[in-house]
Amino acid sequence: MHILILGGTGEARALAERLTGQRLAGQRLTYSLAGRTRAPVLPDCDVRVGGFGGAGGLAGWIAAEAVRVLVDATHPFARRISENALTAARVAGVPLVTLRRPGWKREAGDRWTGVPDLAAAADALGGVPKRVLLAIGRQEVGAFRAAPGHRYLVRSIEPPEAGALPDGAEVLLARGPFDEAAERAFLARHGIEVVVTKNSGGDATYGKIAAARALGIPVVMVERPAGPEAVETVEDALAAIGRHLAGPAERGE
Ligand SMILES: NC(=O)c1ccc[n+]([C@@H]2O[C@H](COP(=O)([O-])OP(=O)(O)OC[C@H]3O[C@@H](n4cnc5c(N)ncnc54)[C@H](OP(=O)(O)O)[C@@H]3O)[C@@H](O)[C@H]2O)c1
Structure with a gap:
């Protein structure tokens, strides 16, 4: 068995x-x-x-x-x-x-832009330079090399490969769960203007979504593959x- x-x-x-x-x-x-x-x-x-x-x-x-x-x-x-x-x-x-x-569902007050993949997420950041949190794991941060000019903070459990990082990106190693109060303080401390995340679902990493909502910060949400x-x-x-x-x-x- x-x-x-x-x-x-x-x-x-x-x-x-x-x-x-x-x-x-x-x-x-x-x-x-x-x-x-x-x-x-x-x-x-x-x-x-x-x-x-x-x-x-x-x-x-x-x-x-x-x-x-x-x-x-x-x-x-x-x-x-x-x-x-x-x-x-x-x-x-x-x-x-x-x-x-x-997956997570959009709630009142959420400022989400839904995108199908990470290339589209990079595109959705637009031309005006912003302070961006990449909370997408380490494997696909390379997609954001196509959108230089933003100031990226990459948060992941393991370090991304150096060659994969967008120029000037900072890396912060951390493993969830992350609660809302801590995430609010974190987003404010780092001056985050946009959060990029995958619609992973679950409670362990929902704190950043709730915190972004509370602070009025837009979220670029990569939707799930079928x-x-x-x-x-x-x-x-x-x-x-x-x-x-x-x-x-x-x-x-
Ligand atoms: N993608 C994410 O955002 C994400 C986030 C959190 C955790 N994870 C976890 O990280 C692992 C890898 O994710 P991925 O997106 O790189 O996978 P993937 O692209 O779907 O898989 C790539 C290859 O990795 C091997 N693999 C993946 N998961 C495996 C498992 N549980 N046990 C044995 N081999 C496995 C397989 O190799 P072979 O073809 O040689 O068998 C597979 O073809 C998974 O266990 C997943 O649950 C992924």
């Missing part, structure tokens, strides 16, 4: 902890990470780090390790691994449970996994 969780999010970790806590007889759980973060917070189960070698590699691993259910609990913006999960589950003939937390059908909560993921692991009789077949 081997479950493989493709992780890298708080929800993935929470799901792994819940499954471990259930201590089901014969259950084996593997939590998988890409290996982007040097000191990730890990659940208390088997952990494997590094890519599988595409959808084919993942399907091969699933077969070799007798995985019964594949869970894609990766970040809503981690597109490639989610596509691989979909293909690999089909090829290996195992059920796929996709867990994706809901993804496969998904459940939105750890609870629903647990239920779906349970159904897949249940015998045909329990499923009423």
Whole structure:
């Protein structure tokens, strides 16, 4: 009864902890990470780090390790691994449970400009120089080299590669959660005029959204890529996994 969780999010970790806590007889759980973060917070189960070698590699691993259910609990913006999960589950003939937390919804007072990707986000900053917070992780800051002239503050868990940074960008290393009060103080202290973020959803990084609203600061919001059908909560993921692991009789077949 081997479950493989493709992780890298708080929800993935929470799901792994819940499954471990259930201590089901014969259950084996593997939590998988890409290996982007040097000191990730890990659940208390088997952990494997590094890519599988595409959808084919993942399907091969699933077969070799007798995985019964594949869970894609990766970040809503981690597109490639989610596509691989979909293909690999089909090829290996195992059920796929996709867990994706809901995106943030615009509220009264929010000054969001929605954009489809980071190139469009860079474009949306316009020609007038501004003090910009890039709260988008470290991997895609290079998109803002196309919009020089702004004063960028990059906040990320791991340092971006120096060559990827827009000229003159400052880097601040920090790991959430960030609450609203702290984010208000942070935005004010750094004189931030625009926040750029992905619509990641979740509570851990919502503080900057609430703080920007309170301070009247515009937000360039990168909207989510389309993804496969998904459940939105750890609870629903647990239920779906349970159904897949249940015998045909329990499923009423
Ligand atoms: N993108 C974001 O904004 C973001 C934010 C927070 C956390 N994360 C987390 O960071 C990780 C990488 O994100 P990404 O956007 O770089 O992914 P990606 O572009 O979708 O994936 C790139 C490659 O990384 C490997 N990979 C990704 N996630 C993996 C996992 N959980 N376990 C094993 N291999 C994995 C796969 O390599 P192979 O093809 O060789 O298998 C995949 O093809 C994910 O775990 C994601 O949940 C991403």
